[in-house]
Amino acid sequence: xxxxxxxxxxxxxxxxxxxxxxxxxxxxxxxxxxxxxxxxxxxxxxxxxxxxxxxxxxxxxxxxxxxxxxxxxxxxxxxxxxxxxxxxxxxxxxxxxxxxxxxxxxxxxxxxxxxxxxxxxxxxxxxxxxxxxxxxxxxxxxxxxxxxxxxxxxxxxxxxxxxxxxxxxxxxxxxxxxxxxxxxxxxxxxxxxxxxxxxxxxxxxxxxxxxxxxxxxxxxxxxxxxxxxxxxxxxxxxxxxxxxxxxxxxxxxxxxxxxxxxxxxxxxxxxxxxxxxxxxxxxxxxxxxxxxxxxxxxxxxxxxxxxxxxxxxxxxxxxxxxxxxxxxxxxxxxxxxxxxxxxxxxxxxxxxxxxxxxxxxxxxxxxxxxxxxxxxxxxxxxxxxxxxxxxxxxxxxxxxxxxxxxxxxxxxxxxxxxxxxxxxxxxxxxxxxxxxxxxxxxxxxxxxxxxxxxxxxxxxxxxxxxxxxxxxx
Amino acid sequence: xxxxxxxxxxxxxxxxxxxxxxxxxxxxxxxxxxxxxxxxxxxxxxxxxxxxxxxxxxxxxxxxxxxxxxxxxxxxxxxxxxxxxxxxxxxxxxxxxxxxxxxxxxxxxxxxxxxxxxxxxxxxxxxxxxxxxxxxxxxxxxxxxxxxxxxxxxxxxxxxxxxxxxxxxxxxxxxxxxxxxxxxxxxxxxxxxxxxxxxxxxxxxxxxxxxxxxxxxxxxxxxxxxxxxxxxxxxxxxxxxxxxxxxxxxxxxxxxxxxxxxxxxxxxxxxxxxxxxxxxxxxxxxxxxxxxxxxxxxxxxxxxxxxxxxxxxxxxxxxxxxxxxxxxxxxxxxxxxxxxxxxxxxxxxxxxxxxxxxxxxxxxxxxxxxxxxxxxxxxxxxxxxxxxxxxxxxxxxxxxxxxxxxxxxxxxxxxxxxxxxxxxxxxxxxxxxxxxxxxxxxxxxxxxxxxxxxxxxxxxxxxxxxxxxxxxx
Numbered sequence: 001x002x003x004x005x006x007x008x009x010x011x012x013x014x015x016x017x018x019x020x021x022x023x024x025x026x027x028x029x030x031x032x033x034x035x036x037x038x039x040x041x042x043x044x045x046x047x048x049x050x051x052x053x054x055x056x057x058x059x060x061x062x063x064x065x066x067x068x069x070x071x072x073x074x075x076x077x078x079x080x081x082x083x084x085x086x087x088x089x090x091x092x093x094x095x096x097x098x099x100x101x102x103x104x105x106x107x108x109x110x111x112x113x114x115x116x117x118x119x120x121x122x123x124x125x126x127x128x129x130x131x132x133x134x135x136x137x138x139x140x141x142x143x144x145x146x147x148x149x150x151x152x153x154x155x156x157x158x159x160x161x162x163x164x165x166x167x168x169x170x171x172x173x174x175x176x177x178x179x180x181x182x183x184x185x186x187x188x189x190x191x192x193x194x195x196x197x198x199x200x201x202x203x204x205x206x207x208x209x210x211x212x213x214x215x216x217x218x219x220x221x222x223x224x225x226x227x228x229x230x231x232x233x234x235x236x237x238x239x240x241x242x243x244x245x246x247x248x249x250x251x252x253x254x255x256x257x258x259x260x261x262x263x264x265x266x267x268x269x270x271x272x273x274x275x276x277x278x279x280x281x282x283x284x285x286x287x288x289x290x291x292x293x294x295x296x297x298x299x300x301x302x303x304x305x306x307x308x309x310x311x312x313x314x315x316x317x318x319x320x321x322x323x324x325x326x327x328x329x330x331x332x333x334x335x336x337x338x339x340x341x342x343x344x345x346x347x348x349x350x351x352x353x354x355x356x357x358x359x360x361x362x363x364x365x366x367x368x369x370x371x372x373x374x375x376x377x378x379x380x381x382x383x384x385x386x387x388x389x390x391x392x393x394x395x396x397x398x399x400x401x402x403x404x405x406x407x408x409x410x411x412x413x414x415x416x417x418x419x420x421x422x423x424x425x426x427x428x429x430x431x432x433x434x435x436x437x438x439x440x441x442x443x444x445x446x447x448x449x450x451x452x453x454x455x456x457x458x459x460x461x462x463x464x465x466x467x468x469x470x471x472x473x
Numbered sequence: 474x475x476x477x478x479x480x481x482x483x484x485x486x487x488x489x490x491x492x493x494x495x496x497x498x499x500x501x502x503x504x505x506x507x508x509x510x511x512x513x514x515x516x517x518x519x520x521x522x523x524x525x526x527x528x529x530x531x532x533x534x535x536x537x538x539x540x541x542x543x544x545x546x547x548x549x550x551x552x553x554x555x556x557x558x559x560x561x562x563x564x565x566x567x568x569x570x571x572x573x574x575x576x577x578x579x580x581x582x583x584x585x586x587x588x589x590x591x592x593x594x595x596x597x598x599x600x601x602x603x604x605x606x607x608x609x610x611x612x613x614x615x616x617x618x619x620x621x622x623x624x625x626x627x628x629x630x631x632x633x634x635x636x637x638x639x640x641x642x643x644x645x646x647x648x649x650x651x652x653x654x655x656x657x658x659x660x661x662x663x664x665x666x667x668x669x670x671x672x673x674x675x676x677x678x679x680x681x682x683x684x685x686x687x688x689x690x691x692x693x694x695x696x697x698x699x700x701x702x703x704x705x706x707x708x709x710x711x712x713x714x715x716x717x718x719x720x721x722x723x724x725x726x727x728x729x730x731x732x733x734x735x736x737x738x739x740x741x742x743x744x745x746x747x748x749x750x751x752x753x754x755x756x757x758x759x760x761x762x763x764x765x766x767x768x769x770x771x772x773x774x775x776x777x778x779x780x781x782x783x784x785x786x787x788x789x790x791x792x793x794x795x796x797x798x799x800x801x802x803x804x805x806x807x808x809x810x811x812x813x814x815x816x817x818x819x820x821x822x823x824x825x826x827x828x829x830x831x832x833x834x835x836x837x838x839x840x841x842x843x844x845x846x847x848x849x850x851x852x853x854x855x856x857x858x859x860x861x862x863x864x865x866x867x868x869x870x871x872x873x874x875x876x877x878x879x880x881x882x883x884x885x886x887x888x889x890x891x892x893x894x895x896x897x898x899x900x901x902x903x904x905x906x907x908x909x910x911x912x913x914x915x916x917x918x919x920x921x922x923x924x925x926x927x928x929x930x931x932x933x934x935x936x937x938x939x940x941x942x943x944x945x946x
Contacts, residue, residue, distance in 0.1 A: 004523055004587045004821045007575050010516035012588055014595075015602070018512035034879045036856040036886030039491035043483035043621050044517065044577075044607065050477055065540045067573055069611035072564055079563055086559050090552055091545055100540055102480050104517075114477045115485055122487075124903035126889055129488070134517065138542035148516050161889035163862075163872070170876070284872040288880075348477045383509040389636075399636070399757040403643070406507045407761075413509030416599055416634035430597035 009139070009147030019379045021150075024179065024365060025132055028152060031174050032130040035167060037154050040129045042111035045102045052103075054110050054347060062137045064147075065100035104136040108153045109344070109357070116157060117348040125158030125353075132362070146363065155357030157344065162274060165319045165340065166281030168358045169303060172323055172336065173286070180374040181365065183335070184302045184326040188309035189275055190316050190339070192258065195268025196244060196307070199261070200237030209233065209241065210310040216245065244307055251279055251305045258307070271318075275305060278319055302326060317342040321358060325368050335364045378473075383411045385435040385471055386428045391418030397444040401437065401464055408468045428454065435471055482612070482620030492852045494623075497652065497838060498605055501625060504647050505603040508640060510627050513602045515584040518575045527583050527820060535610045537620075538573035577609040581626045582817070582830075589630060590821040598631030598826075605835070619836065628830030630817065635747060638792045638813065639754030641831045642776060645796055645809060646759070653847035654838065656808070657775045657799040661782035662748055663789050663812070665731065668741025669717060669780070672734070673710030682706065682714065683783040689718065717780055724752055724778045731780070744791075748778060751792055775799060790815040794831060798841050808837045851946075856884045858908040858944055859901045864891030870917040874910065874937055881941045901927065908944055 006012060013021060029039070045066060052060055074082060085099045105111055108131045116123065132152040141147055154171060156164040169185060176183045197206035208231040212224050219227075221242065228238050240261075247257040255276050262268030282303065311320045318340030325332055338358030345353045369375055385405060387398040398414055405412040415424045428436050438450040443461060451467050452459040462470070479485060486494060502512070518539060525533055547555060558572040578584055581604045589596065605625040612618055627644060629637040642658060649656045670679035681704040685697050692700075694715065701711050713734075720730040728745050735741030755776065784793045791813030798805055811831030818826045842848055858878060860871040871887055878885040888897045901909050911923040916934060924940050925932040935943070 004590055005520060006516055006587075006591075007518050007520055010518055012516065012591075013514040014592075015511035015513060018514050021514075022512070033855070034882070034884050036859075036884060038488035038855060039495070040488060041486040041491050041494075043479055043485065044609070045480050045483055045621065047478060047480055062542070064542065066577070067538045067540050067562075069535070069537065071562055074563070082563065083559075086556075089540075089544055090547070090555065104539070114479075117477055118479075118485075119487075124900050126900075128886070136517070148518065156889070159889040163868075163887060163889040166872075167889075281872065284869045285876050287873050288877065382506070382511060386509075395636075396757045399639075399754065400760050403758050404761065409507070411507050411509060413601070414636060416629070416632040416636040416640075427597050427599075 007147070009141030009145075011146065011148070015382065016380065019382070020369075020375050021362070021366060023375065023379055024362060024369070025152075027178050028132065028175055028360060029130075031171060031178065032154055034174075035128070035154075035171055037128040037130040037156075037171075040112065040115065040131045041133060042105065042108075042115055042131070044105055044134070046105055046111060046114070048101055048103045050114055051106055051110060055106060059106065062139055063106050064104040064136045064138055066102040066104065067100055068098070068102075071099075105133070106137060107135050108133060108151045108359075109155075110347075112153070112155060113344045114348055116353065117345050117350045120350060126156060126164075127158055128154070128156045130154040144364065144367065150362040152360040152362050153338075153357055154359075155355050157353055157355030157357075160354045162278045162319070163281050164356045165274075165278040166285055168338065168356060169278070169282050169321065170285050172321070172358065173303075175360070176323070179365065179369060181335075181368055181372065182302075182326045183323050184304055186304055186306040186309045186322045186324070187275060187278070187319065188306055188311075188321075189271035189319050191267045191271030191274065191318065192262070192307055193310070195262045195265040195271060196241065198265050198267065199240045199244075200233055202233065202237060205231070205233060209237075213241065213245070213308045214310045216308050221245065247307075251275075251303070254305045254307075274319055279303065279305075311337055311339060315339075315341055319356070327372060330368050330371050332364055332368055335361045335368060381432060381434055383413050383431060383433050384473070385410060385412040385437055386424075386431070386433045387412065387414040387437045387439060388421065388424050389415040389418045390438075390440050394439055394441065394444055398437075398439045401439055401449055401467075404464055405468060405471065408472060410468065410471045410473070437467065480620070482614030482618075484619065484621070488855065489853065492855070493842075493848050494835070494839060496848065496852055497835060497842070498625075500651050501605065501648055501833060502603075504644060504651065505627055507647075508601070508627075508644055510601040510603040510629075510644075513585065513588065513604045514606060515578065515581075515588060515604070517578055517607075519578060519584060519587070521574055521576045523587055524576050524579055524583060528579060532579065535612055536579050537577040537609045537611055539575040539577065540573055541571070541575075544572075578606070579610060580608050581606060581624045581832075582628075583820075585626070585628060586817045587821055589826065590818050590823045593823060599629060599637075600631055601627070601629045603627040617837065617840065623835040625833040625835050626811075626830055627832075628828050630826050630828030630830075633827045635750045635792070636754050637829045638747075638751040639758055641811065641829060642751070642755050642794065643758050645794070645831065646776075648833070649796070652838065652842060654808075654841055654845065655775075655799045656796050657777055659777055659779040659782045659795045659797070660748060660751070660792065661779055661784075661794075662744035662792050664740045664744030664747065664791065665735070665780055666783070668735045668738040668744060669714065671738050671740065672713045672717075673706055675706065675710060678704070678706060678710075682710075686714065686718070686781045687783045689781050694718065720780075724748075724776070727778045727780075747792055752776065752778075784810055784812060788812075788814055792829070800841075800845060803841050803844050805837055805841055808834045808841060854905060854907055856886050856904060856906050857946070858883060858885040858910055859897075859904070859906045860885065860887040860910045860912060861894065861897050862888040862891045863911075863913050867912055867914065867917055871910075871912045874912055874922055874940075877937055878941060878944065881945060883941065883944045883946065910940065 051063055134148050134150050136148050139145055172185055193206055193210055197203045197209055212227040216224055225238050243261060247254050255272050259272050309322055311322055316339035320339035321337060322334050323336035324334055336359060340356040342354050344355050387402050389395055402412055402414050434454055436452045443449050448461050448463050449467050450459055450461045524536055607621050607623050609621050614620055645658055666679055666683055670676045670682055685700040685704060689697055698711050716734060720727050728749050732745050782795055784795055789812035793812035794810060795807050796809035797807055809832060813829040815827050817828050860875050862868055875885055875887050907927055909925045916922050921934050921936050922940050923932055923934045
């Protein structure tokens, strides 16, 4: 028999990993609900036609398609049709609904749009929803890139108010404070990028300009200027961009400087106004300092206007944001991002629903938290106590104690067999169990129990009530 | 554009449904952890070879297979091979790994066995794991039967101790008490069913006997006797079965009567002994009454020895259990079940790992809880408070109040636009929000806020601190 394995790019999550992942999900869930967002879950499978053509050609190629069942049960006449479909499949990667009518969810955005359109009459707009589910992509697996991975999105649709943008910034702030991850939240507007291209006299070159500017951190200004030249930007254009990039200072100072430079661009002034209003709303929301717990990080002043921020330009139409971990100890790209879009549901025939959304990169956040060592210690400690099984009457006595511990909310187990003492202790040790309880003859006769603290090695015989008091969380 | 839809047999879960489902998952999770069970999650996709041949021919037919990606990118030489695979696929539903190397998880048991074998050196045995994840089956959808549905399993492997059986009974008891679902837990042993066939002098007819006996509730004894005769059981055999079925009384009384009838069957006496020990362990565990909360159901005395219980005979080897809702108000089959198996991991080359496991039928439990109306009321109440948006300075004032509510753990939102008052109130009403806060000019100048209770219609102007005290959970 060959050794069993799992598909490339997928993962088993061990008990310790599940607990830490659940901690992230639960923390986010609590914050989302506090902000009035509603949970939504959509099926893992969507009809293939719902997904194709929504993610570009590259995306279509990466969708996992599910083979229709019962193909072998078709009549011979139908099989000819299937053979044609099969040949299409071998020459072209999509539009073969007869052989594969269903496909695995590729992201959470398209299923959300599909849901909104299908349930438009039941939904009270503005609709704030969050969704935390796996998605699947047939990408080449590599470090940090999986074929099954989790997305976590919050979107607010049906309102153009910039309060929504401020709320989402505030959710980011609250979430990373609670997760103890120091972050910088970069904010920009697609309208400023458009204005920048206007300023260069090349409004159709926005994408080129953005792609080049995005590399500023890596290749410096000289490198960016060279790339801009290669991409056909004029010298005057490059000078204009240099002026904008050189703007330093607080967010307010930057916005004032941008208004000076972009005063003749309607799009630019709109973008500046939107950023300014978003930041003002955020300021009103967080006028009083947030409640901090020990170890919480204060991300309150880490919102930074950054005109080089690009992020999925084809999709977004207004304010865009991106979150990076600000600790020097961690090398990691974006751990979250999002922005305003004008027409999410138009794809499915419902026009004019504007929205803004952000996502959390769960797998990357997990890695960052591991590196920073900020997962709560109690997550590692699964079961708090194990009762040693001495068999016979002592076993019966142990079972009685066991259930009393659980009634007091103490996670506890008994070694199910009256195995050798060493074997039982070795098990408890491997499991990382903090306390071992020894209900032997003497303990049973005295109606007590010996409690051994595994870490200190200390052992004492006490009453069951005292044991409960010692172990109680 | 055609109206968007979702695949047959799959479901979108609305916010209210997600909350109720999460309530079930969290309740079970808390109890499992209290009993020392460890969470495990496996990938949605397994290698097809891991799954085929494990669920019988019918099962193989129902596995959802994922088409390999990039087929259109293959060289012409390889395409001939693919065409052969395709033809196999059209004549036979499985063993076509070149075209579909991956498939969707069909249950949680085989992936668990695969995990145990792959990680046998890292796991501390005995290993108690729980797993709550969706599975997929290409079954014909009908009421209560879905193509994507959730399984929830707890298994204890690597120990033959009957304490494990008692622990699982106790988990059932605690779970359904907490979920406020009154249940009967039926318990039997495969060994008793084997003994019954011996008693009839037809040890190879165990399956026939069981299938007939299983219909007792529906067709009565005369019907069962007829079916037994049709299935070739002798008159003496039928008389023996009648004797066993006629045994009434407490569990202890039944077991005494069975020992009398089956005294010459080694298998029978072993089964009786195992049931008796399991019930004794359960009794020791639950010697003191469980802590009850208001509305909890006391399922403590609802474990019933039932010799007609069958349950997946091919798979199980010892004690078997099944849970049914005992409320007359609910018509629903089994909502949980499981048993002891001797060789789960043998399929993947690791022999001699005995285990016992039970599962919870999440979708059915959900339906039962809906029917009994036992979901906590606060699950329906999502956001507690909405701030009406009066625009301008009042909007700024509202944002400040909003964040103070959230700091006090009150789920709150602001209507993001300064829309007409009626529109805002209508939204709050549709959302089922309990309190509407009105921060108008007068309130802002007095540094207070008007709080309207949506249910009673009562409205009063109070300080923000008083409002927080009123709304606090």
